[in-house]
Amino acid sequence: YSDYVLARHTAMFFINKSCFESLLATGKIFNRDHTSVIHAIRNVRNMIECGHTKYIELVQSISDTIKQNIKQAV
Incomplete structure (x- = not known):
């Protein structure tokens, strides 16, 4: 994926x-539909499960950072 897509x-x-x-x-925040969000969430989970250390x-x-700010x- 490109850096923009991954971000x-x-x-x-x-x-x-x-x-x-x-x-x-x-999805509306990014001008995408709900299926794009599902795809994004799956991709993030897959990268984590596959052990991409840097990611x-x-x-x-x-x-x-989110937890600290909350x-x-x-």
Whole structure:
């Protein structure tokens, strides 16, 4: 995947996971439909399950940052 596609997929994954947005609402943010969001989430999960170390580290870093920001906001 290109860097842009991977970035979009990662953003869709976290918006869906962290913000509890529906697939439709997440897709609208990126001018995509819900099936594109499903595809993005599957791709992110597949990359993690396949053991792409650099990508796993990136996802973990983003996840940690989101958790810290949520704790500070509450």
